[in-house]
Amino acid sequence: MTLSRKDFIRGMLLGSAGVAVTSQLGLMTFSFSGTNSIKAIVIDYSKCTGCRTCEAVCSASNHPVSIAGEALPGAGNPDYSNIKVWHFNPPLDIPVTCFICADAPCIAACPVKPDAVTGRKALYRDEVFQTIQNDLNRCIGCQSCADACREERGGVIFPDELGQPQRMCTLCQGNPQCVKYCPYEALSFLEITPDMPLRGMSPEKINQLLTEAYYQ
């Protein structure tokens, strides 16, 4: 490898690195089955300032508060946000949300038998937006999906008190609010390709790579 690791990561941040050595950095490599492409939230870590506006608008859209049984869109508890910004020292802010992986290890890990008609397990991929969704009625709360995500990808699935998976990105039905309101244009809604850097990794791993790139 002629490029040093540091140069390589810097290069990736500038969008100029090749794809040839991606596997060395643990980048997600996959091939699509069928013709469906996947659009997802793509994060530019060079632009994020850690302001957490994304958390506020995500929860306001996906988990609105309700008063007297009435949902009030536009206001939500940021703790329920599907995107989370992790702060590190030395200073780095690492937002992570469901990567909507093409090979979805979370779905692979779901032990619930596929439905005879729909072919869906409890955890399944939505046909329209390709997002990962959970069928509350069939989920057994075993948390295998969350374990798989944490072990193999970014650890973005947080089980609730019943063990059911939460915080998977919904893409806000095609109009992601985090992308719309990010004040720093750090978030985009793009078709994902195998050469996109720093996808499918835990915040800790991304932090480690970026710390090397920025502070050494």
Add this chain to the structure above:
Amino acid sequence: MKFGINGQLLEVDLTTQTIIRRSIPEAYYKEYFGGRGLGMRLLYDYLPGPGTNPFSPENPLLFVPGLLCGYPFPSASRTCMVTKSPITSPVEKKLAYASTVSYSNMGGFIGPEIKFAGYDAIVVTGKSEKPVYLFIENDRFELRDASKFWGMGTNAFDKAILDELGDRRFETAYIGPGAENGVLFGSVLNTAARAAGRGGTGSVMGSKKLKAIAVRGTGMPPIGRHKEYVDLLKRIRVSFMADSESKNNWRYGGTANAIEMSSNRGSQAVKNYAEGSFVGVKNINADAARQQVWKRDFACYACQLACKKSGFAKGAYGGVVHEGIEYETGTMLGANLMIDDLNGLHSMIELADDYGMDIISLGNVIGFLTECLEKELITTDFLDGIELRWGQVAPAMEMIHKIGRMEGVGRDASKGVRHLSELIGQQSSDFAIHVKGHELAAWNVNGYAKSYGISYTVANRGACHMNGGTPKGQDQSALRDSVGICSFAASWYRDDLHPAMLINAISDSNISTADYDKVGERIFNLEKLMNFREGFNRLDDVLPERFFKDAHTFGQQKDVLIGRDEFEQIMDEYYVERGWNPQSTKPEKEKIITLGLDFVQL
């Protein structure tokens, strides 16, 4: 009217190691909002009376998020530390421990997190035998042993505490070894670099053996009128996003943009305030920092300005990652000491923050001692052999260590420039740059008597550059500190985005802009009354002699001095406009009654 936000505070007694929840009277929110205002009202309640020793268990230390903290309004995340000052005292000392109120403001995420946990204030009284930290996770709270963290620098602690907690979503605020050791200008930090620096609030925290607070909240504060709230939030976000010019200026250089601007107009603190412009300014301005040191931009909660910068120093003082430089830090340890080595300066800032010391007071102390040595009022023996000279990083770094560790000369230097000038004598008080014992910030005064001059002399915490030059400006400053809106973003919050509208939406109330303004005046006057009963009067509202005697030798304010009579006249007019007696500076009875402050026992 439902004005309560969370409606409750946490009261921590470190002597008995007990924590209880108390409700906050609804009238307090209405009359003082949150942050600095609510903090002052609570300070009055918790203080046993005038003359309380700031380092006694009876002096309360308050963490008070601004009223709007916890709602994602852009740049509304400021938290105020409030206590009785350990660093100020009046000229006519009738009470042994007379001192002013103190308040100090910080951004970041700690204020919103306190709100998410369900509280509008944390009040700490008493004194612990062993070092402790306060753990809060929603309605679970306890004091935990911090013995192993005592003495730890702020940067290492910032990492260690999150490792111990095992959850990176905790927000923390803490002190460093400086405040632990008793430095009078100890700061409170969060995220290793955001500081409530001024007024010694960290020193009070250190005296209580409280290393830190660690807070995690998973709730959200209530919203009174939902539709109004959503509409305002949307319009404010859009208004910030649309104003690209001022926003981009903040993003480009943060407050460091002011380094060159201030030098150009002769308003910078240079060479212990003897000059107002700095020859080496281009080496330490925002452009230089962008090219050589800064790596990333950082924002506080829901802020669109990202004025904070993280940097990585290279060269002789290299290898240091820290946030900075800013206007105050870059000027007080840079221009004021004639230092234009940007990498050295970056590392000095990191060192001062690691000890947890207020860089404004620290820069004054080192500048004052450098001038004393230059004028041969002291020898290097006084400085334990440290050759403090203008423009030199290494001896200044040594001095920071001495002060932070309270070793040798550091013991006296840790008490500020007024103490040092009393010790050294020989007219050195002329260039000991403080008001009421609290050092001036990085804005020089000659040529700016009506703005910075007034701002410094009448500020209720001793010299304060954020105070404002007119009663109206000062009241607005108190309001910003109380609703939690950052000064840098205040210009967005007006007209049809007025803070009063935001307050009405979240609290389902109907205050007018006049009601709003009156809260600011009430807060400022409450502080003033608390200072007055400690014995502060007009003799304490004075500028250092330097500004009447030593004109700058070059730059835009060259040869400009402040006229004594002219300044006295400006001050007379100020007191009259305030409704205060110009001799005693006591607020007139009518003013006290109009503002509903007649409960204050003088």
